[in-house]
Amino acid sequence: MMGVRFDPRTKLLLLLLCVICTMFAPSLRYELVLVCLIAVFSLLSGQFGHAFMGTLFYGMIYAGTLLSVTKMTGTTQAIFAAFLGLVNKVYPCGFMAGLMIKTTKTGEFMAAFYKIHIPNRIVIPFAVMLRYLPVVKEDWHYIKDAMRMRDISPSIKNICLRPIMVAECLYVPLMMAASNTADELSIAAVTRGIENPNPRTSLAQIKFLLRDLIAVFAFSIYLVIGLIGMV
Amino acid sequence: MGNQTRTNKKGLSIKDLVTIGIFTALLFVTMLVGGIVFAPNPVLTFYMPLGAALLGGPVMMLLIAKVPKSGAIAIAGILCGVIWFATGMHWAMDLGYIVGGIIGDLIAGIGKYKNKFLNMLAFICLSLGATGTYICYFANRNTWSNYMLNGGTSKSYIDAMNTAAKNWMLAVILIGTVVVAGMSAWIGSILLKKQFEKAGITA
Numbered sequence: 035m036m037g038v039r040f041d042p043r044t045k046l047l048l049l050l051l052c053v054i055c056t057m058f059a060p061s062l063r064y065e066l067v068l069v070c071l072i073a074v075f076s077l078l079s080g081q082f083g084h085a086f087m088g089t090l091f092y093g094m095i096y097a098g099t100l101l102s103v104t105k106m107t108g109t110t111q112a113i114f115a116a117f118l119g120l121v122n123k124v125y126p127c128g129f130m131a132g133l134m135i136k137t138t139k140t141g142e143f144m145a146a147f148y149k150i151h152i153p154n155r156i157v158i159p160f161a162v163m164l165r166y167l168p169v170v171k172e173d174w175h176y177i178k179d180a181m182r183m184r185d186i187s188p189s190i191k192n193i194c195l196r197p198i199m200v201a202e203c204l205y206v207p208l209m210m211a212a213s214n215t216a217d218e219l220s221i222a223a224v225t226r227g228i229e230n231p232n233p234r235t236s237l238a239q240i241k242f243l244l245r246d247l248i249a250v251f252a253f254s255i256y257l258v259i260g261l262i263g264m265v
Numbered sequence: 266m267g268n269q270t271r272t273n274k275k276g277l278s279i280k281d282l283v284t285i286g287i288f289t290a291l292l293f294v295t296m297l298v299g300g301i302v303f304a305p306n307p308v309l310t311f312y313m314p315l316g317a318a319l320l321g322g323p324v325m326m327l328l329i330a331k332v333p334k335s336g337a338i339a340i341a342g343i344l345c346g347v348i349w350f351a352t353g354m355h356w357a358m359d360l361g362y363i364v365g366g367i368i369g370d371l372i373a374g375i376g377k378y379k380n381k382f383l384n385m386l387a388f389i390c391l392s393l394g395a396t397g398t399y400i401c402y403f404a405n406r407n408t409w410s411n412y413m414l415n416g417g418t419s420k421s422y423i424d425a426m427n428t429a430a431k432n433w434m435l436a437v438i439l440i441g442t443v444v445v446a447g448m449s450a451w452i453g454s455i456l457l458k459k460q461f462e463k464a465g466i467t468a
Contacts, residue, residue, distance in 0.1 A: 053356050116402070117310050120355070128353030135351070155277055159340055160347065162286025163293070170294050201452070205323045206460050208291065213331065213466045216287045220280040228279055 037080020042146035044246040045134040048075070051253040052130045055260055056123045064260055066096055068126045071256060075249060076133050084136060088129045095121060140164050145236035158228065162219060169215070170208075177207050281332045282340075288328040289344045295320035296345070296395070311399060311434060314442045318392035322449025323456050325388040330457055330467040333378035335370060338387050342366010342394065354398075361397025365390045385450035392446035396438055403435045 052068070059065050069092045076085035099122060102114040140161065147157045181187050181203055186196070193200050277285070299316040303309045328337065346363035350356070369387035376383035461467055 049351070049353070052353075053350075057356065113308060120310060120398070120402075124353060124355055126353075131351055131353035155282060155336065155340060156343060156347075158279070158282040159286030159289060159344055162283050163290040163344055163348070166287045166290040167294070170290060202456065202460070205456060209324065209327055209461070210464070210466065212287050212291055213284075213327070213461075216280070216284040216331075219287070220283040223283060224279055 038078050038245055040079060040137075040249060041240050041242050041246045042134075042138050042142045043150060043240070043242065044249055045130075045138060046146070047250055048253050049127065049130050049134060051250070051257055052127045055253075055257050056126050058257075058260055059123075060260060062096070062099060062122065065122055065126060066092070068256065069129060071253065072126060072129050072133070075130075078249075079133065079137050081133060081136060084133055088132070092125055092129070095125060139238065141236065142238045142240060144234075145238045145240050148234050148236070149240065158223075165219075166212075166215070173208055173211050177204060180207070277332070277334055277336055277340075281334060281337065284331050285328065285337055285340050286344070288324055288331070289341045291324045292321050292328075292341060293345060293348055295324055300395075311438060312441065314392065314395035314399070314438060315445045317395045318389075318442050318446035319449055321392070322385075322388055322446065322451070323453035325391070326384060326450055326453035326457050327461055327467070329373060329378055329384045329387070330461070335374050335378075337370070337378075338373055338391065339367045339370035342369065342391050345391075346394070355401070357397035357401040358395055359397075361394030361400075362391065363394070365392070365394030381454050385447060385454065388450040388453075389443050389446040392442055393439070396442055399435065399438055403432070 052072070055068055056065065059068070069089060073085040073089045076082075076088065095118070099118045102111060102118060143164070144157065144161055147160070178188065181200075184203075186192060186199060186203055188200050188204060296317040299319040299321070300313050301316075303313040303316045325338075325341070328341065342362050342365055345366065346359040346361075349362060350359040369390035372390060373380075373384050373387035378384065457467070
């Protein structure tokens with residue numbers, strides 16, 4: 035991967051700053067600049083495609099918002115304003131979060147979590163959860179295939195005609211598989227010494243460097259600008 | 266599990282933590298699948314918590330049955346909040362899940378995590394977390410969209426806003442979420458009894 039590597043903690047901090055920024059955003063233009071700022075950060079991290087698509091998509095939302103605010107009237111305007119308000123409040127954070135997920139490996143996340151002293155009982159389930167999410171998708175495909183073989187595929191027709199049957203055939207194997215995986219994974223984790231009381235070491239070296247400081251500083255300044263309401 | 270719980274005798278063992286992680290992943294997927302139908306639709310977006318609560322009941326009931334210890338539901342709630350935060354959702358929803366999970370844990374704890382009714386109530390509490398965003402909206406709905414208009418809010422706009430988003434909508438969202446979550450958890454407890462207890466995978 036090209037570009038500058040940032041500390042995972044920096045990215046978490048920036049995400050938090052983004053949330054606060056959108057919470058107090060005084061105007062739509064402020065949001066636009068925020069999105070551009072994230073796009074710059076994205077470019078620095080070497081994610082050109084992400085920056086381009088994200089900005090383009092926000093441009094469309096921005097245009098849509100302007101259009102709905104100026105052109106629509108009455109109830110439709112109110113509905114769209116409420117909805118787009120939500121979208122606008124969420125979008126910059128989602129943009130930032132997507133970048134964070136794309137550029138950070140699970141190991142780095144874990145190392146960062148240990149460094150900011152989050153207790154084990156949060157970190158371990160979190161790591162397992164991240165590891166298990168793709169498996170759910172995989173399981174889902176297997177279950178669907180198996181159901182189709184027995185002529186109870188989760189199609190709209192079957193869901194309407196035999197909802198209980200379909201639900202049962204989905205939940206039972208999915209949760210059985212999850213339950214078995216829980217047993218296997220915990221044995222595997224214990225074998226690899228997860229119960230070791232000593233501080234955990236990590237291959238992923240994470241350090242808070244000058245570039246991290248600059249990134250956090252830039253976003254903080256922008257937050258302060260927003261709070262004063264200069265844009 | 267005698268040896269494995271040695272370092273963590275009273276609280277949650279490693280196996281419990283792994284189980285919580287896996288079931289929270291499932292819970293998150295059910296929220297995603299249920300909510301995705303509602304969220305991108307301007308008219309239905311307000312009813313997202315109902316969709317998110319629809320499918321998670323059985324997962325939650327099995328989780329409580331597998332890990333009947335204090336902390337399990339709270340951790341599930343915290344993880345949901347964290348992962349929603351990490352995907353960039355509105356802060357009130359993230360906070361809602363964390364608070365809902367902790368309250369749910371306390372409620373289920375009254376019945377030592379064995380009382381079916383209290384466990385259902387715990388899932389309802391967790392599901393109510395998703396309504397945080399909308400409570401935020403209704404608490405302050407006139408300023409919610411103001412920034413899009415650069416502060417220039419017209420009288421007609423506020424009137425239209427008030428007719429489109431009436432106060433009863435919040436009641437519908439809250440009560441609807443309670444009903445849907447309750448139903449989901451009830452179905453979950455039936456499934457639990459019919460399938461999982463027989464299979465012997467509950468703790």
